[in-house]
Amino acid sequence: MNQNATVTLFIPTLNEVDGLKAIMPHIQPGWVDQILIADGNSTDGTLDYVKSCGYEYFIQSKKGIRHAYIEGFPKIRGEIVVTFSPDGNCITEAIPCLIEEIRKGYDMVIASRYKGSAKSDDDDLITGFGNWMFNTLIRLLHGHPYTDCMVIFRAYRRELFYELGLDREDSYWQEKLFGTVMGIEPLLSVRAAKMKKKITELPFDEPSRIAGHRKLQIVRWGLSYFTQMIYEGISPKYRA
Numbered sequence: 001m002n003q004n005a006t007v008t009l010f011i012p013t014l015n016e017v018d019g020l021k022a023i024m025p026h027i028q029p030g031w032v033d034q035i036l037i038a039d040g041n042s043t044d045g046t047l048d049y050v051k052s053c054g055y056e057y058f059i060q061s062k063k064g065i066r067h068a069y070i071e072g073f074p075k076i077r078g079e080i081v082v083t084f085s086p087d088g089n090c091i092t093e094a095i096p097c098l099i100e101e102i103r104k105g106y107d108m109v110i111a112s113r114y115k116g117s118a119k120s121d122d123d124d125l126i127t128g129f130g131n132w133m134f135n136t137l138i139r140l141l142h143g144h145p146y147t148d149c150m151v152i153f154r155a156y157r158r159e160l161f162y163e164l165g166l167d168r169e170d171s172y173w174q175e176k177l178f179g180t181v182m183g184i185e186p187l188l189s190v191r192a193a194k195m196k197k198k199i200t201e202l203p204f205d206e207p208s209r210i211a212g213h214r215k216l217q218i219v220r221w222g223l224s225y226f227t228q229m230i231y232e233g234i235s236p237k238y239r240a
């Protein structure tokens with residue numbers, strides 16, 4: 001990846017107007033080449049705010065967080081994508097640091113809430129344990145020592161999304177067993193590890209959510225991701 005590689009900041013939103021208002025002014029326009037808001041049909045004024053700021057946006061047609069990505073990726077013009085949650089969980093100053101690592105040649109860099117002295121004020125015992133368990137599974141099954149395989153805040157080469165088959169419906173069959181729609185980050189992490197991609201993590205704290213509501217479905221997602229991790233452990237696909 002060259003020094004001039006272009007960057008898209010990809011921001012999924014679902015009823016996140018208060019977070020957006022607080023966080024977006026801290027993002028310096030010069031950091032990225034495109035800001036793309038992927039909205040999941042918000043009803044709290046998120047879109048009014050997005051439009052008033054003139055941000056590029058689209059409204060996803062299928063429900064569920066991963067469809068924001070699958071429908072959004074063809075609209076991403078940057079060669080590097082930074083995925084960002086505008087709910088107060090992601091420290092904006094980390095954005096240029098993540099981009100710099102990809103420009104150095106990494107395929108993916110994660111803003112880890114658990115590397116070194118970094119800490120999360122947002123995770124609770126259950127989500128913290130889930131993250132630790134999935135990191136441990138990936139380390140045991142594929143040898144990659146993630147400290148934070150679940151977090152949304154990360155940067156990667158845009159093409160990695162396609163190279164790892166994250167755009168494919170059949171990559172997420174586990175969700176049907178549990179009646180939900182999964183996110184993409186755990187699969188991105190595990191397949192990047194299986195494919196021996198060049199991955200790094202930088203320590204960044206995760207402050208608490210500043211407003212709005214958590215959309216995470218702990219039980220359904222936990223079960224879906226667990227099934228997905230075990231399946232990826234035995235599947236020969238997407239393995240270097």
Ligand SMILES: Nc1nc2c(ncn2[C@@H]2O[C@H](COP(=O)(O)OP(=O)(O)OP(=O)(O)O)[C@@H](O)[C@H]2O)c(=O)[nH]1
Nearest residue numbers: 012013014038039040064065068085086214215216
């Ligand atoms: N477009 C879209 N965005 C979503 C959807 N669900 C959540 N989001 C947004 O994605 C970002 C991350 O949300 P989640 O991964 O659900 O995390 P959270 O609700 O903040 O939960 P925690 O961070 O674990 O407390 C937030 O900006 C949400 O508004 C969805 O279905 N579609």
Ligand SMILES: [Mg+2]
Nearest residue numbers: 085087089209
């Ligand atoms: Mg959050």
